[in-house]
Amino acid sequence: MDFYDLDLNDHALDALDAMNFTTCTPVQEKCIPEILKGRDVLGVAQTGTGKTAAYLLPVLSMLDDGSVFIGDTEKVFPENAINCVIMSPTRELAQQIDQAMQGFAYYMPSVSSLAVYGGNDGNRYEQEYKSMRLGADMIIATPGRLRSHISMGNVDLSQVSFFILDEADRMLDMGFSDDILSIAKLLPPTCQTIMFSATMPHKIEELARTLLKNPAVIKLAVSKPAEKIHQMAYVCHETQKLRILNHLFKNDELKRVIIFSSSKLKVKDINRNLRAMHVNCAEMHSDLSQAERDEVMYRFKSGQVDVLVATDIVARGIDIDDIATVINFDVPRDCEDYVHRIGRTARAERDGKAITLVRGWEIRDFIRIEQFLEKTVEKVPLPNGMEGPEYRPMHKKTPRAVFHRHGKKSEGGKNRGDNRRKPRRKAKSEQHKSEQKKA
Numbered sequence: 052m053d054f055y056d057l058d059l060n061d062h063a064l065d066a067l068d069a070m071n072f073t074t075c076t077p078v079q080e081k082c083i084p085e086i087l088k089g090r091d092v093l094g095v096a097q098t099g100t101g102k103t104a105a106y107l108l109p110v111l112s113m114l115d116d117g118s119v120f121i122g123d124t125e126k127v128f129p130e131n132a133i134n135c136v137i138m139s140p141t142r143e144l145a146q147q148i149d150q151a152m153q154g155f156a157y158y159m160p161s162v163s164s165l166a167v168y169g170g171n172d173g174n175r176y177e178q179e180y181k182s183m184r185l186g187a188d189m190i191i192a193t194p195g196r197l198r199s200h201i202s203m204g205n206v207d208l209s210q211v212s213f214f215i216l217d218e219a220d221r222m223l224d225m226g227f228s229d230d231i232l233s234i235a236k237l238l239p240p241t242c243q244t245i246m247f248s249a250t251m252p253h254k255i256e257e258l259a260r261t262l263l264k265n266p267a268v269i270k271l272a273v274s275k276p277a278e279k280i281h282q283m284a285y286v287c288h289e290t291q292k293l294r295i296l297n298h299l300f301k302n303d304e305l306k307r308v309i310i311f312s313s314s315k316l317k318v319k320d321i322n323r324n325l326r327a328m329h330v331n332c333a334e335m336h337s338d339l340s341q342a343e344r345d346e347v348m349y350r351f352k353s354g355q356v357d358v359l360v361a362t363d364i365v366a367r368g369i370d371i372d373d374i375a376t377v378i379n380f381d382v383p384r385d386c387e388d389y390v391h392r393i394g395r396t397a398r399a400e401r402d403g404k405a406i407t408l409v410r411g412w413e414i415r416d417f418i419r420i421e422q423f424l425e426k427t428v429e430k431v432p433l434p435n436g437m438e439g440p441e442y443r444p445m446h447k448k449t450p451r452a453v454f455h456r457h458g459k460k461s462e463g464g465k466n467r468g469d470n471r472r473k474p475r476r477k478a479k480s481e482q483h484k485s486e487q488k489k490a
Contacts, residue, residue, distance in 0.1 A: 052080045054108075058087050062158040063112045070154060076101035081269045083109045086245060089121035091266040093259050094247045097387065097394075100271060102217065102247045103151050110135055110213050111152075114188055115159040126241075128212055131186035135213040136238075138231065139193055140221040141364050142168040142341055143348070148191050148217065167192035167200065170341025180205045194222065194230035201237065208237045214262075219248040220255050228258070235262055250387050275424060276390055276405070279397040282428045284407045284417065287439040292380060292408045293324050298434040299378075299406070300330050307375040308358045311392050313384070315362050321380060322360045332358035335365055363388065365395070372398045379407040382416045386423035406431075411440035 052075045054067050067073070075083070078096045085092050086109040096102055113119045114134055118127040128134045139145040149166040156162050165187040167179050183190065183206045190197070190206075200206045214235065216222065222231060235244075244262050248255050251270070259266065276282070285295050299305060312318050315336035322334040333347045333356045350356045352371060359365065363383075374396040383389045389407075396403030407428070409417045421427055433439050 057083050058112075059083070059108055060112045060116055062115050063108055063155065065158045066155050067108075069157065072104075076105075078102055078269065078271055079105045079108070081271075082106065082245075082267075085267040085269070086110065086243075087113070087119075089119070089126070089243055091243060091263040092245045092269065093263055093266045094245075094269045094271075095249070095251050096247070096269075096271040097249045097390065103148055104155070106137075106215050106217075106245050106247070107148075107152060107155050110189070110215070111156050111159060111162055114162050115156075117161075126212065128188075129210055132210040133183065133186060133188070133190055133206065133208060134211060135189040135215065136197075136208065136211055136234070137189065137191045137215040137217060138197075138222065138234070139168075139191060140218050140225055140227065142170055142193060142344065143364060144218060145191050145193055152189065152191065162189065163187045164189040164191065167196050168341070169193060169196045169199075170344070183207075194227040194234070197234060198230050201234070208234070209239060211238050211242050214238055214242050214244045216244075216246045216248075216262075219246050219258065220250045220252060223254050223258065228254075231258070232261070249391065250385065276393050277397040277403070279401070280393055280403045280405050282393065282405045282407075282424075283431050284409050284428045285431050285433060285439070286409050286411075286414065286442045287433055287437070289410045291433065291437055291439065292410070293321070294437070295408060295434065296321070296325065296378070296380075297328055300325070300328060302434075305376050306357050307354075307373055308378060309365060309374055309376075309395055310358060310360045310378045310380055311365070311383075312360070312362065312380040314381075317380065318360050318362055325358060325360065330358055331356055332360055335359055335361035337362070337364065363392070371395065373401065374398070374403065375401075376404045376406065379405070382407060382409055382413040382420070384416065386420050389420050389423075409442075414440065414442055 053073055054064060054075060057075070059067075078094060078100045082092055082094050082102075082105040086106060092106075094102060094105065114128055118125050120126070137148060139148060145166050145168045149164060152164045156164065163182075165179065165182045167183075167190055179196075179200065180203075183200065197206070201208075216231065222228075244264070244266075246259060246263060246266075287295060296310075310321060312321060315338055318334050318336045322332055325332045333350060335344060335347050339347065347356070347359070351359045377393045377396045379389070379392060383392060393403075393405035396405060407417065417428075430442060
């Protein structure tokens with residue numbers, strides 16, 4: 052479907068023409084008409100499917116028109132008031148939404164926007180305060196920063212017409228549930244709520260039931276990774292992972308690499324060890340200030356840094372086209388997270404490589420990922436004669452595999468301690484009772 056087949060206004064279509072956007076993605080084709088009708092929407096689709104445009108385009112089109120008819124009722128958007136609040140889990144995603152907003156709203160000078168996020172100085176906070184008091188049409192905010200402004204009485208949400216949650220599952224994982232609910236309580240009952248999530252766990256279903264009114268539910272199956280991604284895995288012990296990295300960088304001369312780890316402490320440790328190996332790298336995690344994070348991303352995007360070691364804050368919402376290799380230092384906890392991580396490579400018709408380091412007790416999780424992908428990931432032999440755990444896919448009738456320190460599995464899937472003789476405490480107790488009876 053073309054964007055011209057949708058009921059967007061001329062200014063939105065002019066912006067799309069200028070950016071050479073003509074054909075809708077599936078999530079845009081299904082969500083934009085429902086949003087234009089004034090319905091609440093629950094969209095489940097992974098990162099990279101065009102969700103940002105799916106909610107920005109219809110909302111900008113309506114705000115630019117100044118009013119919209121919902122059935123026979125005209126809904127007027129007041130001037131000098133906040134009309135839309137977009138919630139984002141991270142500063143990086145808030146910045147990216149703001150950049151997309153600038154492009155889509157290029158021909159809409161009457162629509163103003165403001166990105167609100169933490170990690171910056173007092174001058175930035177003062178600028179946010181003034182813009183919100185003047186009534187910026189659209190606020191793109193992280194939950195913690197917006198709650199800070201609300202507690203200071205800096206923001207009036209009584210006339211908000213659109214409340215949008217982007218990457219809702221990620222916000223709940225980061226502990227923002229209470230912040231979201233407290234912000235939602237300040238919105239008028241007529242507010243249209245739009246929620247997007249990459250996954251649909253039980254807690255997202257509960258949040259949707261709380262916030263959404265008779266929503267249009269749009270679910271797109273999580274797509275498999277691009278065929279051009281060459282997926283590989285090393286089955287190893289935890290202590291061997293840094294040695295494998297050293298081998299990879301010495302022998303393959305890797306450039307334009309992202310190394311993912313689920314822990315910021317591990318990110319710091321990996322970055323420190325790579326520097327000792329004379330690898331041109333930088334780290335990205337939540338302990339960095341906003342200025343530091345911006346500087347790291349700028350240096351990586353511009354090629355000044357070859358390797359970025361990061362937590363999952365880079366797995367979603369960061370658009371870099373020339374990543375050659377993604378390395379999972381540990382196995383992601385969810386299959387969807389694996390797809391998001393390795394989806395950073397093989398973009399814009401390029402080839403890419405994804406390498407996962409699987410330690411013994413992560414084998415079970417990696418098997419689930421293979422089942423989700425419906426393919427077996429190539430297992431690469433460990434370098435320099437290193438020995439790792441045995442990798443054996445589990446079947447329904449096979450006892451659960453247990454991998455020991457040296458990669459050996461005990462018989463029947465039991466721990467070695469389970470085969471030891473049980474103490475004779477019970478036998479002694481019965482003998483003592485029989486002696487008492489004889490006495």
